[in-house]
Amino acid sequence: MTLILKLKKKLSAPVSAECISPDTFAGKQESEIAGLTLWEGNRKRQLSEIFEVEGISGSSPSETTIHIKGDLSKTRRIGAGMTEGRIVIQGNGGMHIGEEMKGGTILVEGNAGSWLGSAMKGGVIEVKRNAGDYIGGAHRGSTKGMRGGVIIVHGNAGSEAGSHMRKGLIKIFGDADQFAGIYMKDGTIVVHGNSRGRLGAFMTSGKIVVCGKAESVLPTFSIDKINRKTKIHGDEIAGPFYVFVGDLAEHGNGKLYLSQTENEHLKSVELFL
Amino acid sequence: MNVIRNVTCPICGTLCDDLEVTVKDNVIVDAANTCAISDAKFMNYSNPKHRNLTPLVRKNGELRETSLEEAIKKSAEILVDASYPILYGWSCTSCEAISAGVELAEEIGGVIDNTSTVCHGPSILSIQNVGIPTSTLGQIRHRADLIIYWASDPYSAHPRHMERYTAFSNGRFQKSEWAHYVARLRGILGKKRLSRASELVLMKEAELPVVSGGKLPPKFETDKRKLIVVDVRKTRSAELADFFIQVEPNKDFELIQALRLLVRDEEVETDQVAGVPVSLLEDVADTMIGCDFGVLFFGVGLTMSSGKLQNIDAAIALTRDLNYRTKFVIMPMRGHFNVAGANIVSTWQTGYPFAVDFSQGYPRYNPGETSAVDILSRDEADASLIVASDPVSNFPRRAVENLVKNPLIAIDPVVSPTTAMADVVLPSAFVGIEEGGTAYRMDRVPLPMKKLVDPPQNCLSDREILQRILHHVKRLRAQRGIA
Numbered sequence: 001m002t003l004i005l006k007l008k009k010k011l012s013a014p015v016s017a018e019c020i021s022p023d024t025f026a027g028k029q030e031s032e033i034a035g036l037t038l039w040e041g042n043r044k045r046q047l048s049e050i051f052e053v054e055g056i057s058g059s060s061p062s063e064t065t066i067h068i069k070g071d072l073s074k075t076r077r078i079g080a081g082m083t084e085g086r087i088v089i090q091g092n093g094g095m096h097i098g099e100e101m102k103g104g105t106i107l108v109e110g111n112a113g114s115w116l117g118s119a120m121k122g123g124v125i126e127v128k129r130n131a132g133d134y135i136g137g138a139h140r141g142s143t144k145g146m147r148g149g150v151i152i153v154h155g156n157a158g159s160e161a162g163s164h165m166r167k168g169l170i171k172i173f174g175d176a177d178q179f180a181g182i183y184m185k186d187g188t189i190v191v192h193g194n195s196r197g198r199l200g201a202f203m204t205s206g207k208i209v210v211c212g213k214a215e216s217v218l219p220t221f222s223i224d225k226i227n228r229k230t231k232i233h234g235d236e237i238a239g240p241f242y243v244f245v246g247d248l249a250e251h252g253n254g255k256l257y258l259s260q261t262e263n264e265h266l267k268s269v270e271l272f273l
Numbered sequence: 274m275n276v277i278r279n280v281t282c283p284i285c286g287t288l289c290d291d292l293e294v295t296v297k298d299n300v301i302v303d304a305a306n307t308c309a310i311s312d313a314k315f316m317n318y319s320n321p322k323h324r325n326l327t328p329l330v331r332k333n334g335e336l337r338e339t340s341l342e343e344a345i346k347k348s349a350e351i352l353v354d355a356s357y358p359i360l361y362g363w364s365c366t367s368c369e370a371i372s373a374g375v376e377l378a379e380e381i382g383g384v385i386d387n388t389s390t391v392c393h394g395p396s397i398l399s400i401q402n403v404g405i406p407t408s409t410l411g412q413i414r415h416r417a418d419l420i421i422y423w424a425s426d427p428y429s430a431h432p433r434h435m436e437r438y439t440a441f442s443n444g445r446f447q448k449s450e451w452a453h454y455v456a457r458l459r460g461i462l463g464k465k466r467l468s469r470a471s472e473l474v475l476m477k478e479a480e481l482p483v484v485s486g487g488k489l490p491p492k493f494e495t496d497k498r499k500l501i502v503v504d505v506r507k508t509r510s511a512e513l514a515d516f517f518i519q520v521e522p523n524k525d526f527e528l529i530q531a532l533r534l535l536v537r538d539e540e541v542e543t544d545q546v547a548g549v550p551v552s553l554l555e556d557v558a559d560t561m562i563g564c565d566f567g568v569l570f571f572g573v574g575l576t577m578s579s580g581k582l583q584n585i586d587a588a589i590a591l592t593r594d595l596n597y598r599t600k601f602v603i604m605p606m607r608g609h610f611n612v613a614g615a616n617i618v619s620t621w622q623t624g625y626p627f628a629v630d631f632s633q634g635y636p637r638y639n640p641g642e643t644s645a646v647d648i649l650s651r652d653e654a655d656a657s658l659i660v661a662s663d664p665v666s667n668f669p670r671r672a673v674e675n676l677v678k679n680p681l682i683a684i685d686p687v688v689s690p691t692t693a694m695a696d697v698v699l700p701s702a703f704v705g706i707e708e709g710g711t712a713y714r715m716d717r718v719p720l721p722m723k724k725l726v727d728p729p730q731n732c733l734s735d736r737e738i739l740q741r742i743l744h745h746v747k748r749l750r751a752q753r754g755i756a
Contacts, residue, residue, distance in 0.1 A: 013357035014642075014653055016633065041356035041655075042382025042632040074653065076642075095642055114641060133641070140639055141401045179583060198526065201583060202590075219531040219546050249533040249590070272542055 001058035003033070005051040007070025007091075013041030014094075015050060018077040022064035022085025022104060025057040033057065061085040061104070073113060079106050082123070095132070098125045101149070114158060120168070122149045133158035133177070136170050146170070146187065159196075162189045165206065169233060178215075181208045184254060190232055194262075203247050203254035209237060213262045221246035221256060223269040230257050242266055274302075281722050283365070283705025284311045286607030286715035287431045287438070299726045301706070308432035318703055319729075323687050325700035326729055336698065341731060345738070348658070348697050349745035351680040353753070355656035357632060358383035361645045362662030362684075364612035367710025367722060370735035371611075371618040374660060375629075377743045380750070384630045384654070385623075386645040387615035388608075388662055394640055395576040396605045397616060397626050399585035406592050408568075408602045409716045410437075415444035419564035421501045423588065424525060425572025425606045428509035434606070435510075439568070440500045450498050454513050461512050499560070503528075504574065518557065521548040523579035529587040532558055536594045567601040573608070607715035610705070614713035649675045658682045660735055661701070665690040684738055701735045702728035710736075 003025060016039040025033055034048035047053065051068075058064040061084040068089050072078065075094035079087045083102045092110035098117045105124045114132030117125045119139060131153045136146035137160060145164030156174035163179070165187040172180075175193035184203040191208075197215035200208050209230055221244040229239045242263065244256040258266065280292040294315060295303035304315040317323070328344035329336040339347075352358055360378050363371050364387055371387075378385035389397060413420075420439045427434040435441045436451075443449040502514040503525075511517040520528050524547030531546040535558035541551050561567055569592060575584045588603060595601035607613050616626040623629045625638035628645070641647055645664070648654050649672035656679055665673050666689065676694075683695035686707075692698045702708040707728035713719050728734075733741075 012653060012655065014632075039633050041653075043356050074651075140398065143402075178579070182583065198580070198583075201526070201530070202586070216527075219527055219541050219543060220534055222542060247530075248539055249530050249537070249594075269542070 001056050001063050002065045002067060003053070003055040003057045005047075005053060005066065005068045007068070007072065008050060008052055010071070011040070011050075011074035013043075013074070015040045015045075015075045016077060017072075017075045017094075018080040018099075019047065020066065020068065020075075020078045020087070021080065021082040022057075022061040022066060022087070023082050025066060026061040026064045026085070027059050028057055030054075030056065058085075071110075073111070079104075082106075093127075098123065101125075111155070112153075116153075117146060117149065117151045119144055119146065120149045120151075121147045124150045124152070126152045126154075128154050130155035130174065131157050133160055134163060135161040135172075136165055136168065137162070138164040143183070145183075156193065157191075162187065165189070175212070176210075181206065181254070184208070188232055190237070199258075200247060200252075200254050200256055202250050202252075204250050204252040205254050207232075207255045207257065209241070209257040211237065211259050211262070214256075214258045214266075217244055217256065217258070217266065217269075218246065220249040222248060223272050224255075225273065226260060226270075227257065242269065277723065277725055279723075280725065281705060281712065281720050282307065282311045283610050283703065283712070283722060284308070284314060285431045285434075285610060286613060287434045288610055288712060288714040288720055289433050289437060290720050294725055296725055301726060310432060315706070318686075318706055324729070325685060325688055325692055325698055325732075327731055328700060329695075329698040331696040336693075336695075341699075341733070344697050344699055345741045346745055348682045348699065348742050349749055351656050351682060351697070352377075352381045352383070352658065352742070353746055353749045353755075355381070355383070355654075355680070357648075357654050358656040358658065359645055359648060359654045360385045360658045360660070361387070361664060362660035363387040363615040364389070364609035365661035365704070366611065366735045367704045367708070367712060368611065368614045368618045368719075369710050370660070370704070370739060371615055372622060373736050373739040373743065375619060375622045377658075377739055377746065378629070379631045379636075380743060380746055382632045382634065383658075384628070384632065384643055384645070384648060385619065386628045386643075387612065387619065389612055389616055389627050390640065390644045390646060391577075391667065392573050392608050392612065393576055393605045394627055394644065395582035396571075396585045398582040398640060399589055402582070403586050403589045403593070405589055406596055406602055407604050407716070409718055410604075410714065413566075413568050413602070413604075414438045414442045414447075416446050416566040417444075417498070417568045418447055418496070419499050419501070419560065419567035421503065421561075421567070421569045422510055422514075422606075423503045423569060423571045424505070424574025424578070425570055426504070426508040426510045427570070427606065428513065430572070430608070431606060434570075435500075435513075439570075440498055440513075447498050450500070453497075457513065499564075501557070501560075518549055518553070524548065525575055525578060526580040526584050526587055528554075529584065529591050532561075533587065533591050533594050536562060536591065536598065561595055561601070562598045564599055564601075567595065567599065569601070569603045570606050571603070572606045576605075604716060611712040613715055613717055614711065614719070617713050617717065646672050649673075654679065656680045656682075658684070659691050659695070660684045660739070661686075661704075663689040663691045665694050684735055686732065699738050700729075700732045701738055702732045704735065707732070708734040710734075 036047040064085040073092040077096040080099040089108045093108040093112040095113035103123045108127045112127045112131040138145040157172045159177035161180045164183045176191045178196040178198040181200040184206040194212035195214045240260040241257040281290045293305040330339045441451045500514045502511040503518045528547040592603040623636040628643045630637045630643040652675045681695045682697040683692045684699045705722040709724040
């Protein structure tokens, strides 16, 4: 069952939209959904004041699909905590999309803001264009980042992707800004493009694969070996890869896989093998 | 003539409290024990060219003089009409005024942020991540035998910091290195004069001073107080230091992480890190481990260069690692005199030190989302109240454009680009000169600010202005039936 939300106006103040979730919408009539409350800045609004509501929702979250149309870059927390169902954002999404989600799927057809899938435990988030900082990260002050699920970004990602990550998979097909996998405890990050470096700072375990160029490797990582290929959740990625171990300043045992052919500037580390 | 002793200086986070100010007929005629910056403030604060003396309201594009009551009413209307107002500034006023500001932010459902968002905000995020092993400045004055200033230039920004608390101070267990540094300073001045003269006579450029070499000087093995400066360029403080380490810009994170490895007796596999030879870093690590009480002061060069809070995470982790081997503390070099107080009052009243969002009625905190520069850059705020700060001259351009296109209220004793662009200007009294209060030093020790002279007519204290605005806001909200 598909429910369509159309943005009525250009948003200015941030809209806290955690009520937009299959778990909240399931089993509700159109009028009930239109009457849900959300915050626009410091004003309380009904959903129908900001969105046109059309269609019907399913009787359970798993049968509910929500399509949202418009520029939603000012919204926050769409799909937060969702367990089942599907959300499609036909435009740009805002911050905290899929925060703490446990299941279901979210598709963003435009760009997504920062804290995409922060502290998520399960489900799949796919972004067709770029995403902001702290993908799959933790809340401020928390050390619990992503604990399961998959995040796929087809464009570029901002800095600190997968910070405090404990489990799950982040795939970035474009470039990643610096500090990808910072404080990582487990899980996997794959960057198909280039990385701005400082990969895996403070990481204690987990795996980061960069198929493009990594601007630099931190001095706290040590070269371990050269691998011909690596496997990510059963899929093989062809190498060869320099394999670094670190972060030694944290007694870490995380692995960095950096493409040998794309990283000529790291050739000097081969002396240590 | 009345000499007021033990005056607290309202300039930087060092908050010197030994000033002696002479007042004659409600005018400050002399100030002793000051640095160049505070002397300039005490002797020139009342210059009418720089002062806001009457309340102003913008009408037809021009700022016009008006009554205080009118300006306060207009401010209250702007704030009640706004759906996402920002209350920013706070670091150059008293804790009492900040407390009134937090109450106002809660009443109007706004975002209250202080200037630490553009200076030591990353330090605060880091302290929340990693914790902080620190001490008071008194401890450092009496005990520290290794002082490191990292990405900070106290000679220019905190002129009496070295004299009162570190290298030049005479502590109970550590003797002052003052005479030594004065001799060195004279030597440097002589060299500079000579090179300038040779430039004029020989018509050629003088050679640049030598920066970090490959080894520490042998005198480092003596047990006197040592001063190391780490910076991207040779600052005045670096010239005074026993040793200066020049780090490549934006590479501090790599350097600190390498030092962490060396402090743990592990190997660094490269020859140099961030432009510094590893052999030198090994010596520095040995010096750090070998001291009895070390202190690392870090400045905005570390918090606002590439890596931001991660630089501080690494610096705090380095201090933590060093504490396995010796006693080491770390302290941020806070800038404005009460920026630490702004964090403390905000934490005491809301639970969060800066970037607190009251829009949903309760305090929320997520720097990056609820911090002033980010909100303004994304054009989300629709009104602003600026207290004792000048964001128009130091925020990014896009943020300033969005700040000034919406209604802007400025409470400030002095004329600034922000007051010039404001829609309502409320003149206030200088805290620490015309108004008393409390301020927190960079080591979080509260000190009383003294009222030395009476403020000009029409200039109320920040606290009283905010309380009057709050009173009008409450009345307006009651009239409009807003809960």
